[in-house]
Amino acid sequence: ASTLGAAAAQSGRYFGTAIASGKLGDSAYTTIAGREFDMVTAENEMKIDATEPNRGQFTFTAGDRVYNWAVQNGKRVRGHTLAWHNQQPGWMQSLSGSSLRQAMINHINGVMGHYKGKIYAWDVVNEAYADGNSGGRRDSNLQRTGNDWIEVAFRTARAADPAAKLCYNDYNIDNWTWAKTQGVYNMVRDFRARGVPIDCVGLQSHFNANSPYNSNYRTTIQSFAALGVDVQITELDIQGGSATTYANVVRDCLAVPRCTGISVWGVRDSDSWLGAGATPLLFDGNGNKKAAYTAVLDVLNGG
Ligand code: G3I
Secondary structure, eight states: OHHHHHHTTTTTEEEEEOOOOTTTTTHHHHHHHHHOOOOEEEEEETSHHHHHHHHBBBOOHHHHHHHHHHTTOOEEEEEEEEEEEEOOOOOTTTOOOOHHHHHHHHHHHHHHHHHHTOEEEEEEEEEBOSSSSSSOOOOOOEEEEEEEEHHHHHHHHHHOOOOOOEEEEEEOOTTTTTTHHHHHHHHHHHHHHHHOOOOOEEEEOOOOOSSSSTTTHHHHHHHHHHTTOEEEEEEEEEEOOOOOHHHHHHHHHTTTEEEEEEESSSSSSGHHHHHHHTSSBBBBBTOOOOHHHHHHHHHHTTT
8 A cells, every 4th residue: 555544444443633723824844644544633723722712611623623534534643631630721720629520520521522423543542651760650649639539530431432532641661660650550540440441552652762663663563453442553652763663663553453553643843742843753844755755565465
């Protein structure tokens, strides 16, 4: 196959990208994105600050722009994200305790209700584990509402849209030996044992010098999958853009049946959240295919 999406589809997987609503008027951007990818994640437009800027007042203008572009171009959509310590609107930052807990529940119901039946998978909870060696939860206003906040979020989400896969999504849970990976693994294992509804784990996979790709990535994917959840590579970018590393990541996903898809976090290098000068993606700033693109396509095609 000659595009990433079609090549991934040969094994029943998808190949997606983050899309920014502000770039949908850029025809170079939409030409590449429309041609290559078959899954879309809104880079910012479905986050809490974007969808509920004032308490109880939901706004889906930008989120719908991304959603509609995706669907009109034959793509599915991952929802990102419902419960997160970051990009909270001011009103939510100032809440705590039971009122914050209730606000989180209302937010999940409001956003998932709007997109009910339309989303392949939701990142229900994002980045709830601490960096470093503790293996424990990140301190946040949501965590301070009680350790059960994550399972409350997942139970709420299942009821709000039973058709969506429900994912836990995080960065630096790619290296199997890291405490953060083990912390998330233990949570997912516990959820599966107790029947807390969780369907997938999102490995963001932002690789850089401090958190480089490690060959135990495949072990991480296999280990999560063995708990009975899908694994999705949700925000892949590799600083420096090594073609070899990209190929390894894709090979590791293809090696695990329950690794169901890969999304990169942006189309061209110039679209990356990492800013000017960064070269972490599959297309350069002029929209040319990079060596990393060819490497990924080859692996998806069985090479
Ligand atoms: O919309 C405003 C615009 O009005 C203003 O002029 C401009 C000036 O700085 O800022 C714009 O907002 C920015 C927004 O991106 C849209 O470009 C925010 O400042 C900026 O903080 C925000 O960054 C996003 C970041 O999440 C925030 O947490 C990145 O685009 C987005 O790529 C990044 O994505 C996250 C995932 O959601 C979770 N995992 C990590 C990943 C990378 O950080």
